[in-house]
Amino acid sequence: MPHDYLILHGINLNMFGRRDARVYGTATLEDINAALEKEAARLGVTLDIFQSNVEGLMAERIHRALDDGTRGVVINAGAWTHYSYGLLDALNILSVPVVEVHMSHVGAREEFRRHSVIAPACCGSVAGFGVGSYLLGLQALHQVVRERAAG
Numbered sequence: 001m002p003h004d005y006l007i008l009h010g011i012n013l014n015m016f017g018r019r020d021a022r023v024y025g026t027a028t029l030e031d032i033n034a035a036l037e038k039e040a041a042r043l044g045v046t047l048d049i050f051q052s053n054v055e056g057l058m059a060e061r062i063h064r065a066l067d068d069g070t071r072g073v074v075i076n077a078g079a080w081t082h083y084s085y086g087l088l089d090a091l092n093i094l095s096v097p098v099v100e101v102h103m104s105h106v107g108a109r110e111e112f113r114r115h116s117v118i119a120p121a122c123c124g125s126v127a128g129f130g131v132g133s134y135l136l137g138l139q140a141l142h143q144v145v146r147e148r149a150a151g
């Protein structure tokens with residue numbers, strides 16, 4: 001059965017729970033995915049979840065979203081957020097809404113984290129709320145999809 005929304009986790013995000021707990025907390029990627037699945041069930045939608053540390057594989061997963069029934073995307077691109085024009089171009093191919101999320105408050109961290117090169121391909125972003133950023137991002141995406149469907 002096709003999914004409704006695609007959740008994308010980029011480079012190094014498989015290491016959540018084992019990297020800088022003061023910044024990212026202790027939740028693992030599995031914990032985050034379980035929380036997302038619970039929220040998706042509450043919203044009555046289904047998810048496809050993908051993580052890669054390889055930029056080309058991430059681009060190819062985005063390309064497949066053109067034809068696999070994906071109705072919207074939540075992406076935490078990790079450090080790619082700040083420099084990957086390849087991911088920006090890939091996301092720009094999609095016509096479904098894309099929401100950018102970050103566990104940490106990227107706007108309040110190092111200078112290089114304050115800029116997102118993928119932001120122009122996204123309808124909005126949520127950052128700084130830990131696992132909550134993903135859940136808020138999913139809720140926001142669902143709202144945008146429903147608004148667009150209602151015309």
Ligand code: DQA
Pocket residue numbers: 011012013076077078079080081101102103104105106113
């Ligand atoms: C991050 C923020 C990025 O700057 C960083 O490179 C990450 C994680 C976040 O979720 O807060 O890997 O995307």
